[in-house]
Amino acid sequence: MADLTRRAMLAAIGLGIVGTAVSWPRLTARDIPGRGEDALTITVFGTAQDAMQRQGLVDGFQKLHPDIPVRIVAVQGQDWGSYFAKILTMIAAGTPPDVVTTATEGTQLFASRMAYPIDEFVQRDAADMKEYFDDVHPSLIESFLYKGNLFQLPDNFNAANVFYNTSALERAGLERPNDNWTLDDFLDVARKMEGAAQGTFLSYFWTNRLWGGVVPWLYINQTSFLTEEKAPGGEWLWKQFYPNETPRGGGYLWENADALNDKTVESFQVLERMVSEGLAANPAQGGGSELVALFASGAVGMTPAGGFWVQGLSEANVGNDEYDVTYFPRMRGQRHQFGAGGYAIMDTSPRKEEAWQWLKYCVSVEGMSIAHSQPDSSLPRKTLNDKLYGAGLGPAHWQVFYDTLERFPDTGPFPAPPQQAAVESALIKNVVPTITDGPEGVRPGLETMQRDLEIALRSR
C-alpha cells in the first residue's frame, strides 16, 4: 500500500474543499431555476406542461403589473392530498410559495394553518370586486369562508351531475329524465338500461372518493357523514356584496361524525341495493382514470361528473351528442354537492399585496377566460359559461352545470374539514365493506365508519 505523504494529504483535502465549493450551488439546490429570485411564486397542481399553459395568464397579468415578476411552480401529485403534502414539504424546506392553488379539499386545511385571509383586500377594493361577486353564486363564495374570514376567490367549480349515455337511454326506449326525477325513476332507468344492453354494461359507474362518491347520494337525502354547521361571522361580506341574500354565516363547520343517522343509513342502503342488484359498479378506488374509456365505449350508462368532463370526453373523441347531463335524482331533497378551486395567499408570504393582485386578476373576466379557454371546468362567473359550453362543445343541456347552484340553493361543498385527508381516508376505506356485505352489513359498516371518522376528526 502506498504511503500518504503530508503533501499528498493536503492536496487531497484541498481538492475536496475546492470540489465542494464548486458544487455548492448544486449541493444546496441553489441552482434550481428561479430559486432565490424575487418573484411571486405560485404553485399549481399539475405537470410542468400545465404550468406552461398558464403562461398566457402570466403574460396577461404582467401587462397590468410589469413590476411583479411571476414564477409558476408545477407540483405533481396523484390527488389533492399528495399535492398538499408536497406544499407542506416546501414549507418545511424553508421555500414556501407565496400563492397556492387549492380546492375544496384543502380550503380549510390551508385556512386553519397557513393561509392569509383576504378580507382586508376585498373590502379595500370593494368597488372593483363588486362586478365579480355580482356574477358569482353566493354558494361558491360561502364555501371559501372559514370561521368568518374569506380565504379564496373561486376561479373554477364542478357540481356533481349525472352524465348519461344517450345511446343507452335510447336503446332502453327512454327519454331524457325530468329535472326533478326521483330515486325510483333513477332505478327504473338503470334497470331498463341494463335490460336493453348487450355485452358488458353497467348502468351506473362511480368512484370511491369525496367528489362524486357517496356524498351526492347523502346530499339528495338531506344528510351527510359529518354534521354540518355554520360558523358565525361573514356579515361584512354578505351585507356588502349580497345584500339581497339572507346572510349565510362565516363558512361551513364539519366537526362531528354523523354516519349513523337514519338518513345516512338509508342512503347507504340504496347504494347497497344498487350494487347487489348489479345496477351499479362496486366503486372503483382512485381518480376514475378508466372511466373515460369505459364511457366512450358505451359500457357505462350513467356516471357522476361535472363540467370538467366535457374536455375529457372531447379528447377521447366522444361527440357531444353521444352524451348529455342531468341532475341527481330526488330523495328527501335534491341538494347537490360541488367542489371549487381558487388561489390562496400563504400567511408566510412577504408579497401579500402582489399575491392579492394575482388573485384579483385570475378572477377577472380576462383572467378567467385565459385560464379556462377549454371546457375543463365550470366557471364561477355565470356569464362565462355561455362561451365555454354554449359554443358547441358542451352537451345539449350544459346549462345544468351552473343551474345546479340556482335551482337547488342548498347545494354546497362536500365535507372537507381541516382534517380532510384523514376524514376522506376514514370515509372511503369503509364505503366498500358497508355496501358489499348485504343489507345486514350496512349498519355494522357504518358503525366502523363512525368510529374511524371520530378518530380522524380528533387528529391534530
Place this chain on the structure above:
Amino acid sequence: MSTTTATTTATTPATAAKRGGKAAPRSQKRGRLLIWVFLAPTLIGLGIFSFIPIIGSVVLAFFRWDIITPPQFVGVDNFVDLAANPTVRVSFFNTITFVIAAVIIQLAVALGLAILVQSRMPDWLRTFFRSSLFFPLILSAASVSLIMAYLFNQEFGLVNQFLNLFGIGNIGWLTTGFGAKVVVLFVYVWQNFGFTFLLFIGGVSAIPKEVYEASSIDGVTGWRQFRHVTLPLVSPTMLVASVMAIISALQIFDQPYVLTRGGPGNETRTAVMVIYESAFQQLEFGLASAVGIVLTLLIMLVTAVQFQLSKRYVFYG
C-alpha cells in the same frame, strides 16, 4: 508493499523503543489516517443521509409536529396513541401475515424454478428463463400495480373476462377483503421473486454434481434427494434470501397503496402505509416516527431470531 514503506516499517520500531514503546510508528499513524480518509466519503454520506435522519426520527417520535408549527414535546404520547389506534394495530397484523405468506411463497416459487431451470433445461432456454423471470423486478412497482388494477377490475378486468369464459362470475378481486389480499400478494410475489430466484440459481449451481451422483448411486432420488441433498446445501442461500425477503416484505407499500389504498376497510393496510398516511396526510410526523421505530424494532427482532434459528438449519458444508 513499496520500498519506502518497508524501510519506514523497519526503522520505526527502534524509534518507538527509544521513546519507551508508547508512540505508534509514523507509518502506522499515516496508515490509520489513510483508512479514515478513504472511509470519510462513505461515512459522511451515511452520517448525513442515514444516521442523522435515524436519530432525528427517534427524537421526533417524542414530539408532536405538523411541519407548520414548532414541535411540541409530548413524551410517550405518540406510542400510547399508536397502541390505542385500531388502524395501526390492524396494519401491523396485516403486515406480519403478509410477510409470512409472501416470504414462504416467494422462497418456494424461486427455489422450485431455480432447480427446474438448472436441472432440466437446454442452455439457451435456461438463459431465457433467467432473464425473463428477473425482468419484473426492474419494472416500477407503481406502474405494475396500476396495470394489475385494470386486469383485476371486477366489472371490466381481463381476469374476470377470462373466467367468464368458463362460466365463473365476476369476482371482486379488489373489493373483497380476501380477494384484495390475494391480488396484493400475487402482484408483490410476481414482481419480487426474480431476485430470490437468481440467488437460488447461484446456490443450486454451486452444488457439486458428484454429490448428486453419489446420492443417486445410494438410491436417493426425487423428493428424498431434494430433502436431504439440495435443501441442506442451499440452506446458506436460503438464509440470505429469507432475511432479504422478510426485510423487503415488511416494508411493503407500493402495491397495496396503488391497488387498494389499503382497502376494502383496512384489509390491505400495512405499517408503511400508516407511516405515510400519518405523516403526509394527517400531518402527524411524531406518530409516523413512532410507527417507524416500532417497525424498525420488529425488523431487527425478526432478523435476529432468524440468524439465531439459522444455527440449527443452515449447513455450511
